Amino acid sequence: MKKYQLGEFEEVVMLTVGILYNEAYGVSIKKEIEERLSRKVSVGALQTALKRLEDKGYLKSHEGEATQERAGRPKRYFVITALGKRALEHIRSTREKLWGAIPKIALNPGKFDTAF
Amino acid sequence: MKKTHPPSPPRLFLRFFRWFCHPQLKSYIEGDLIELYDERLKKCGKRKADIKFIKDVILLFRPGIIKPITPYRPLNNYAMFKSYFKIGWRNILKNKGYSVINIGGLAAGMTVALLIALWVNDELSYNKNFENYDRIAQVMQHQTVNGEKGTQNSIPLPLGNELQKSYSNDFSYVVLSSWTGDHVLSTPDISISKSGNFMDIDAPKLFSLKMIDGTYNCLSDPKSILLSQSAASALFGEKDPMGQIVKIDNSTEVKVTGIFEDFPRNSDLHEITFIAPWQLNLLMNPWVERSREEWDNNAFQLYVQIAEHADMNSLSAKIKNTKYDHLSEGEKVFKAEIFLHPMKDWHLRSNWYNGNQTGGLIEYVWLFGLVAFFVLLLACINFMNLSTARSEQRAKEVGIRKSIGSLKAQLVSQFLSESLLIVTISFILTIFFASVLLPWFNELAVKRIVLPLNNASFWIVCLSFIAITGIVSGSYPAFYLSSFQPIKVLKGAFKTGRSASLPRRVLVVVQFTVSVTLIIGTVVVYRQIEHTKNRPLGFDTHNVVMMEIITPEFVGKYNALRNELKKIDAIEEMAESSSPLNQIYSNSDRFNWEGKDPELQGEFGTIFISDDYGKTVSWKIREGRDFSQQFADSSSVILNQAALKFMNVEDPIGKTIQWGINNPESYTIIGVVEDMLLESPYYATRPSLYFHNTDRENWILFKLNQNQSISKSLEDLEHIFKKHFPAVPFNYEFADQQHEQKFAAEKRIGILSGIFAAFAIFISSIGLLGLTSFVAEQRTKEIGIRKVMGASVISIWKMLSKDFIILVTVSCLIAMPIANYLTSKWLINYGYRTDISWWIFVASGVGALAITIATVSIQAIKAAIANPINSLRSE
Numbered sequence: 001m002k003k004y005q006l007g008e009f010e011e012v013v014m015l016t017v018g019i020l021y022n023e024a025y026g027v028s029i030k031k032e033i034e035e036r037l038s039r040k041v042s043v044g045a046l047q048t049a050l051k052r053l054e055d056k057g058y059l060k061s062h063e064g065e066a067t068q069e070r071a072g073r074p075k076r077y078f079v080i081t082a083l084g085k086r087a088l089e090h091i092r093s094t095r096e097k098l099w100g101a102i103p104k105i106a107l108n109p110g111k112f113d114t115a116f
Numbered sequence: 117m118k119k120t121h122p123p124s125p126p127r128l129f130l131r132f133f134r135w136f137c138h139p140q141l142k143s144y145i146e147g148d149l150i151e152l153y154d155e156r157l158k159k160c161g162k163r164k165a166d167i168k169f170i171k172d173v174i175l176l177f178r179p180g181i182i183k184p185i186t187p188y189r190p191l192n193n194y195a196m197f198k199s200y201f202k203i204g205w206r207n208i209l210k211n212k213g214y215s216v217i218n219i220g221g222l223a224a225g226m227t228v229a230l231l232i233a234l235w236v237n238d239e240l241s242y243n244k245n246f247e248n249y250d251r252i253a254q255v256m257q258h259q260t261v262n263g264e265k266g267t268q269n270s271i272p273l274p275l276g277n278e279l280q281k282s283y284s285n286d287f288s289y290v291v292l293s294s295w296t297g298d299h300v301l302s303t304p305d306i307s308i309s310k311s312g313n314f315m316d317i318d319a320p321k322l323f324s325l326k327m328i329d330g331t332y333n334c335l336s337d338p339k340s341i342l343l344s345q346s347a348a349s350a351l352f353g354e355k356d357p358m359g360q361i362v363k364i365d366n367s368t369e370v371k372v373t374g375i376f377e378d379f380p381r382n383s384d385l386h387e388i389t390f391i392a393p394w395q396l397n398l399l400m401n402p403w404v405e406r407s408r409e410e411w412d413n414n415a416f417q418l419y420v421q422i423a424e425h426a427d428m429n430s431l432s433a434k435i436k437n438t439k440y441d442h443l444s445e446g447e448k449v450f451k452a453e454i455f456l457h458p459m460k461d462w463h464l465r466s467n468w469y470n471g472n473q474t475g476g477l478i479e480y481v482w483l484f485g486l487v488a489f490f491v492l493l494l495a496c497i498n499f500m501n502l503s504t505a506r507s508e509q510r511a512k513e514v515g516i517r518k519s520i521g522s523l524k525a526q527l528v529s530q531f532l533s534e535s536l537l538i539v540t541i542s543f544i545l546t547i548f549f550a551s552v553l554l555p556w557f558n559e560l561a562v563k564r565i566v567l568p569l570n571n572a573s574f575w576i577v578c579l580s581f582i583a584i585t586g587i588v589s590g591s592y593p594a595f596y597l598s599s600f601q602p603i604k605v606l607k608g609a610f611k612t613g614r615s616a617s618l619p620r621r622v623l624v625v626v627q628f629t630v631s632v633t634l635i636i637g638t639v640v641v642y643r644q645i646e647h648t649k650n651r652p653l654g655f656d657t658h659n660v661v662m663m664e665i666i667t668p669e670f671v672g673k674y675n676a677l678r679n680e681l682k683k684i685d686a687i688e689e690m691a692e693s694s695s696p697l698n699q700i701y702s703n704s705d706r707f708n709w710e711g712k713d714p715e716l717q718g719e720f721g722t723i724f725i726s727d728d729y730g731k732t733v734s735w736k737i738r739e740g741r742d743f744s745q746q747f748a749d750s751s752s753v754i755l756n757q758a759a760l761k762f763m764n765v766e767d768p769i770g771k772t773i774q775w776g777i778n779n780p781e782s783y784t785i786i787g788v789v790e791d792m793l794l795e796s797p798y799y800a801t802r803p804s805l806y807f808h809n810t811d812r813e814n815w816i817l818f819k820l821n822q823n824q825s826i827s828k829s830l831e832d833l834e835h836i837f838k839k840h841f842p843a844v845p846f847n848y849e850f851a852d853q854q855h856e857q858k859f860a861a862e863k864r865i866g867i868l869s870g871i872f873a874a875f876a877i878f879i880s881s882i883g884l885l886g887l888t889s890f891v892a893e894q895r896t897k898e899i900g901i902r903k904v905m906g907a908s909v910i911s912i913w914k915m916l917s918k919d920f921i922i923l924v925t926v927s928c929l930i931a932m933p934i935a936n937y938l939t940s941k942w943l944i945n946y947g948y949r950t951d952i953s954w955w956i957f958v959a960s961g962v963g964a965l966a967i968t969i970a971t972v973s974i975q976a977i978k979a980a981i982a983n984p985i986n987s988l989r990s991e
Contacts, residue, residue: 025144025148026144026145026147026148027148027151027152030148030152042171042172042175043145043148043149043152043172043175043176044172044174044175044176044177044178044181045175047141047145047148047176047180047181048178048179048180048181051141051180051181052180063144066147069150069151069154070147070148070150070151071146071147071150073143073144073146073147073150074143074144074147075144075147076144076147
């Protein structure tokens with residue numbers, strides 16, 4: 001069932017927003033992902049994903065303070081909505097169900113080979 | 117205090133980002149970008165930070181971040197368009213009068229434009245059927261006579277061999293050809309006269325003939341003939357023509373060795389229905405054989421196909437002196453220059469003046485194209501004028517739409533879709549009108565055009581035509597109407613003031629300028645035709661019938677034929693001549709006389725006639741006497757007045773003229789005859805000499821008996837003719853009809869420009885009618901009050917008409933110099949021409965004004981005599 005649609009990158013973004021909690025805005029999310037997952041994230045890709053997630057209702061945003069180093073531009077902070085939380089949980093549980101359904105032998109073939 | 121700015125990111129890309137970014141996201145993302153930039157600046161320097169910034173901006177340029185074209189996304193496009201068309205349709209039905217004027221005017225304009233476009237397309241398609249269209253040319257020459265460079269396509273016979281020999285690398289094929297002329301083709305069963313050429317062996321390859329039977333080598337046997345499909349079926353019907361024997365001109369038997377598909381009508385060779393080998397021409401005509409080494413005898417045509425690598429222009433320059441170098445010193449004075457006339461110019465660019473190409477039919481293609489454009493423009497102007505004039509009525513609608521939230525762009529598209537609707541309706545009418553008018557148009561233009569209704573590119577052109585017309589005529593009203601301010605409009609403070617009606621006035625002036633110009637043009641063309649038609653002929657073509665002698669059987673039968681015809685009173689007189697009455701076949705420049713200016717160069721027409729010629733055509737002897745059987749006239753000559761003037765001799769009778777350079781023959785002048793108009797009526801008569809010599813006759817002329825009906829005389833004539841020449845087809849031409857044909861081209865232009873002028877004035881006046889009725893409607897209340905206050909019908913009529921009359925007067929004043937310039941330019945092509953007198957301008961102007969007053973008055977008087985109660989009580 002396609003109840004909650006979430007791409008791989010979108011999932012990463014949402015989880016990062018969760019990690020950063022009240023400090024999640026464009027630059028911090030980008031840095032966090034780059035640090036934790038050691039992959040490059042472009043501003044464009046990130047912003048598109050954020051916009052899409054907000055359109056889907058998984059994230060909501062509010063305007064933050066304008067600071068000197070941003071040339072007076074405000075930050076836009078993101079938090080996970082209840083719907084977003086459910087989507088994440090749904091994905092997690094489906095993943096776990098899938099993990100649980102894998103027979104042990106499929107993942108550790110070597111061990112059992114020797115037994116026979 | 118001065119503050120030092122930190123280095124900023126590349127300006128250009130920052131501005132680009134600001135331009136494309138969605139406004140809701142702009143400031144946040146920009147903040148992020150700047151924060152990142154500053155960080156990178158500290159870490160790895162300006163250059164790297166700049167590059168990364170640019171990369172980020174470019175990666176941001178993606179859907180989702182780019183702002184939408186309209187601030188919000190319209191969801192119901194289909195419904196809106198449906199509504200536009202519905203409103204448009206209701207508007208058409210509501211204002212029936214305006215709609216008829218709009219649609220009728222547009223349909224009329226588009227019909228004219230469509231017909232002309234088809235004609236232009238046909239003219240431009242000429243000769244394109246030939247495979248080697250780009251590389252075929254006709255060899256022509258310029259010669260300078262009395263300081264004037266003349267151009268002709270007749271060249272001397274040895275030129276063909278010379279080109280082949282000396283420039284064999286540059287030419288793929290060199291093909292000598294005779295002139296296209298009528299020849300009798302006969303089988304034992306039938307004998308018909310068909311026009312065709314004698315051509316070299318390579319002709320089928322050069323003209324890429326579509327062979328139905330036979331090969332490209334079918335002219336290699338001198339006793340062969342290549343028939344077109346039409347000629348073959350005329351001669352043999354259903355029978356297989358291949359290998360059959362055909363007799364040419366009742367003298368030589370040849371075998372049919374090939375059948376080719378007729379040349380298409382839009383080809384300059386379409387009159388050729390058979391091709392006979394050049395070798396046969398040499399066999400049949402001893403004079404051709406004699407011309408083989410005559411470099412000064414210009415009597416043949418030469419076609420070439422240039423080699424793949426050769427360039428037309430440089431090759432043309434290269435062969436320039438081929439003829440000159442072979443001429444004797446005496447002939448070099450004419451400075452013969454050989455050049456190539458490429459096939460793409462044959463049809464449209466074949467006029468020459470002093471050695472320069474001066475256009476030709478292409479001028480008419482341009483002229484008519486321009487006229488079509490203008491007629492269409494007039495119709496579009498009507499549309500614009502009426503739409504903007506009625507804007508007040510629709511201003512409220514625009515106001516309400518805008519208050520509800522319509523955007524300017526949406527209103528523009530609404531009005532454009534309305535105009536597209538009207539244009540589409542007009543176009544459907546146009547297709548109908550055009551298909552009805554096409555047969556008549558074809559007859560007028562001597563064409564066989566069909567509406568290419570199942571041709572995809574025709575429809576593509578038509579659709580883009582609809583789109584362009586719709587957008588052109590709809591754009592001004594669309595942008596004008598959509599720019600209204602809703603508050604003003606809804607408050608009722610909206611008034612179309614002077615500034616709004618100014619463009620309308622300008623457009624009316626444009627319309628009438630075009631119309632008046634066309635009217636003047638038409639009048640001038642008709643005057644020119646009348647003028648040349650009234651030019652004295654110098655002889656009488658009435659009841660004169662001409663017959664071409666195309667077979668040798670006539671030799672020696674002349675007297676028997678004459679006696680018999682005279683006996684039964686079929687004719688009054690008959691004569692033989694080397695030229696028909698509408699052309700001079702031969703000319704020569706080798707004349708000498710006592711007191712001739714040695715510098716004087718020039719050709720005389722030479723006409724060889726029998727002694728009854730004068731009586732047959734009733735020419736008018738001015739001095740001396742006519743030829744007569746009572747004298748031995750074989751060395752006598754009669755001059756025309758032009759020749760006398762050219763020679764500049766006093767008392768010519770009895771003086772002598774020498775003809776020839778080496779062994780000149782001497783002729784005594786026995787008479788001077790009034791100029792006979794044998795050639796183009798638009799030019800001065802050529803100095804001509806009439807010789808008494810029946811050895812070179814090509815034509816027999818008959819003056820039919822005036823006292824009996826022409827059909828009876830012709831019947832008798834045919835009867836006697838068939839008795840003497842059973843194998844020759846009985847073909848004849850009336851001299852007066854042949855003369856009339858010389859006006860055909862000009863008459864056609866006259867009729868066409870008359871039609872265009874009529875259309876132009878019609879479209880302009882119905883536009884004016886619409887405008888007046890609008891003005892009258894708008895001022896109904898004012899007129900009512902004026903009438904109550906005591907205004908007379910005349911004064912109200914004056915008030916309503918004055919504006920338009922001023923506009924039309926202005927147009928006349930603008931049109932006159934334009935028309936004067938254009939018509940003088942056209943008339944300059946004619947040596948014998950009418951003058952453009954002032955009354956033409958006055959008459960055209962008065963005519964246009966009269967039409968204007970009549971049109972305007974219909975509405976003005978209606979408004980003026982209306983009862984004021986009706987207009988005033990409805991509040």
